[in-house]
Amino acid sequence: MRPSIPTSDLLDAAASVIVDRGFSGVRMDAVAARAGVAKGVPYGRFASKQELLLAVIDRELVEAIRHAARLVADDPEGGRFSRLWLHSSAALASRPVLVRLYVDPDSPLPAAAEARRDRLDARALLGAEFIRDLQRADLVDPHLNAAALATNLTLWNYGLAAREPGENNHDLIAGMAGLLARGADTGRGDLEEGKALFAAFAERLIEDRSLS
Numbered sequence: 123m124r125p126s127i128p129t130s131d132l133l134d135a136a137a138s139v140i141v142d143r144g145f146s147g148v149r150m151d152a153v154a155a156r157a158g159v160a161k162g163v164p165y166g167r168f169a170s171k172q173e174l175l176l177a178v179i180d181r182e183l184v185e186a187i188r189h190a191a192r193l194v195a196d197d198p199e200g201g202r203f204s205r206l207w208l209h210s211s212a213a214l215a216s217r218p219v220l221v222r223l224y225v226d227p228d229s230p231l232p233a234a235a236e237a238r239r240d241r242l243d244a245r246a247l248l249g250a251e252f253i254r255d256l257q258r259a260d261l262v263d264p265h266l267n268a269a270a271l272a273t274n275l276t277l278w279n280y281g282l283a284a285r286e287p288g289e290n291n292h293d294l295i296a297g298m299a300g301l302l303a304r305g306a307d308t309g310r311g312d313l314e315e316g317k318a319l320f321a322a323f324a325e326r327l328i329e330d331r332s333l334s
Contacts, residue, residue, distance in 0.1 A: 127159050129167055136164075136178045141218045145175060146228035182219045184328050189213040191324040194317055201316025202307050203253070203262045208299035210247050211279065215291060224283035247275065248323075255319050261311035271306065 135157035139148050150164045150171055157163070168174040190213035194200040197209065214220050223229050253268035262268075275298075282294060 127157055127163065130181075132157055132159075132164055132167060132174075133178050133181055136174055137182065137219045140175075140178065140222055144222065144226045144228060146226075148175060150174070178219060179223070182217045186210075186213040186217050186220060187324045187327050189216065191321060194320050199313065201261065201311075201313030201320075202303065203248075203256050203316070204299045204302035204307050206256075206316065206320050207248055207275065207302055208295060211282075211295045211298075212292065214247065214279070215282070215295065221283045224280045247279065248272065252319070252323055256311075256316060259311050259315045259319065260308055261313075261316045262306050263308055266306060 132153060136148060136153045138156055139152050143152075148171060151161045153164050153174065154161045164174060168177065187210075190210045193209035193213065194206060197205055199205050200209065250269040250272040253262055253266075253272055256262040257264045257266075257268065278298060282291060285291065
């Protein structure tokens, strides 16, 4: 047994259990065993299993949004909605715990989001208000219903998450981004403004959820 352990290692262990067993399969003793520590150690850092699960989700969201922000910043076309969605979806799909949020009926996120009045739901990715910001910047077709578009894209992500992991998931994400480029992007607007809007969105999410 390890006499001491960084909190990040406990979160790694919990994330591994979530991927293997789902949210309902997480027990504090299972996390302790996966981390190689005594059973009581997780309770020394987290008051409950729910608190531990939320800490895992928060960390996974922060890492995904940081990844997406880097991809957007490096993409000359990154300010377009289609590219913002492409990079955000790719970043989310790279985090198996977040993929579980779509398909696991025991996900703790809905109740937690309601309790915290949290508007940054991982499953919504780029939500309606963000799309409206892009419409005001003339980057998204103003005739589109932002709420309907956000909901449709969320449902699409549910479908992607329900698939068995495969090499063509990247192709599917890229294909949807191509449809958005034709059906939602205006081809106008300042791409740097789009990047700045996303950077501000990312900063808000990280500030709200960062464990540091």
